[in-house]
Amino acid sequence: SNNIDDLLDKATKQQEKQKQKPVTMSQLFSILKEQGQNWRDEHVKVLKNGEEKIQHIPPRTIADILKRYVIFAVIGKKEKDFEKANLAYYDLDAGIYKYNVTNIQKLIIAVERSTSIKQRRETMEYLRLEAQRKHPTESRNLIIVGNGVFNKNTKKLEPYNPRYIFTSKISTNYNPAAQEPNFKDWSLSEWFKDIAENDKEKETLLWQSLACAINPNLTPDVAIFLVDSGQGRTGKSTFERLLENLVGIDNHAPLKLKEFEEDFKLANAQGVKLIIGDDNNPNDYNKTSENFKRVATGENVLINPKGQPPFSTQFNCFIVQSMNGLPRFKDDSDALLRRIKIIKFNHQYNDKTANKDIKEKYIKDKRLLEWILSKVIIMDFDFMTDTEESRQEIKELKIANDP
Structure with a gap:
């Protein structure tokens, strides 16, 4: 026995x-x-x-x-x-x-x-x-971050859970006690006031862009265009790098306006939360903006990856495009233009104040990123602020593109 x-x-x-x-x-x-x-x-x-x-x-x-x-x-x-x-x-x-x-x-x-x-x-x-x-989790009230899932309803961080179906996450940690770090000659909130030229609405739009980058479900349908007049050193690319650092390396992809219409390039941007198009050439003529519109509104897009059968998918991401000068579209319909908000970077920093540390250290600083996240993760709005500046620029864009 x-x-x-x-x-x-x-x-x-x-x-x-x-x-x-x-x-x-x-x-x-x-x-x-x-x-x-x-x-x-x-x-x-x-x-x-x-x-x-x-x-x-x-x-x-x-x-x-x-x-x-x-x-x-x-x-x-x-x-x-x-x-x-x-x-x-x-x-x-x-x-x-x-x-x-x-x-x-x-x-x-x-x-x-x-x-x-x-x-x-x-x-x-x-x-x-x-x-x-x-089915993927698409609630605008659940945001997956570096150290858990933030629940906007309870304002609390929950542990990761397989019942939430996320395939990517924001790499910054949520830290409710985070404070704004003051670097020796630069602070983010002051810098935003600078860019906004003390226009409250424009400052709000900058913060809202950060909020949409970590949570594309907040406001569907909007793309942000960052524009300067090509004079350089305006802080435009620093703002883009800040957005990228906030979401993390696996969560953003480069894609310029005209590349949205190229099948295999579009395929590379699948699954990211943030699409950034750097230095679009204002002289590029965008004959078609079909895919751009579809990605911005979360409609189905046909994707054609190299060496794989084509398939259709929806993007769930926030689009930021930067350029010097306004883009040229063949399509100047309201359907396209009302998807766009424009932020102008008018402020040129001279070389002495254009501190190299800002780009290389400050905007990568964990304390800064955690403070930004703690602020924007609780923001709530259904529409992005429409600034006077943006309305004027869109008007210009319409006139410039009207044959």
């Missing part, structure tokens, strides 16, 4: 183990390795000559083991999206769903390190076909 007790004991221990919920990715990997080992131990084949032969775990079983411990999903907004959706897994450390194929293959190898490329593909196909279909 001892033997039976031992076996039962082992079985109970196994069940206990199976209930383990990994909290970090490294815990997940050790559990997967252990589960793979257990399976091989239990499935040793004894040959006629008494030798033992280790069995390799078949793809179907690898998929079953993975499904026990890893949260997989295919993410889309509607039926058609799921057909072409790639397999995503929930990254326990990052708190977001990732499409990283290499990482999914590493999970497979943790269970069975002898899998061939073909077996890994097969395992992934089982996982993809059986993964739960999930």
Whole structure:
């Protein structure tokens, strides 16, 4: 009876183990390795000559083991999206769903390190076909940041949770106690007043741009154009870099106005929260702005990535474009122009005050970014402020573009 007790004991221990919920990715990997080992131990084949032969775990079983411990999903907004959706897994450390194929293959190898490329593909196909279909979280009241999910309704930070379907996040941490740092000869709030030339509405628009960069669900349909007259040193590109630093390196993509109309360039900007187009040439004539309009309004856009079949998707991002001089559009319809707010950078800083530290240190400073985030994350507005300056510029733009 001892033997039976031992076996039962082992079985109970196994069940206990199976209930383990990994909290970090490294815990997940050790559990997967252990589960793979257990399976091989239990499935040793004894040959006629008494030798033992280790069995390799078949793809179907690898998929079953993975499904026990890893949260997989295919993410889309509607039926058609799921057909072409790639397999995503929930990254326990990052708190977001990732499409990283290499990482999914590493999970497979943790269970069975002898899998061939073909077996890994097969395992992934089982996982993809059986993964739960999930819709992306698009609530304007939930913002995923560097250290959790900020809930605007409760004004509190919640821990990451797989029930929220996010595929990217703002890299700055939310710190409610953050204060504005004062650098020796520069402060952000003073600088904004400078750019705004003491116009309260324009200052508000600058802050609103930061708020939309971290939460594109705030105001749909708006793109910001940063304009100066090409004299340089106006702080325009510093403002762009600040936006990029706030959202983080994985969360922004470069795309100029005319590149929106180029299929594979547009494909590269998929999944980011912020699109920044630097130094658009004012002499570029934008014959078509179809895609630009569609991305700005969150409509479906056909994407054509290199070497992959084309598919349609929606962007959920905030668009910022910078230029010296107003852009030229063939389309000067209200539908296009009312999507645009213009911020002019009229203030030229002379070389002495154009402090190199601003770009290289201050706007990268963690304290500054956390303070900005703590301010803009709680902002609420349905429309971006329409400044007198922006209205005038749009009028000019209409006249300039009217044949």
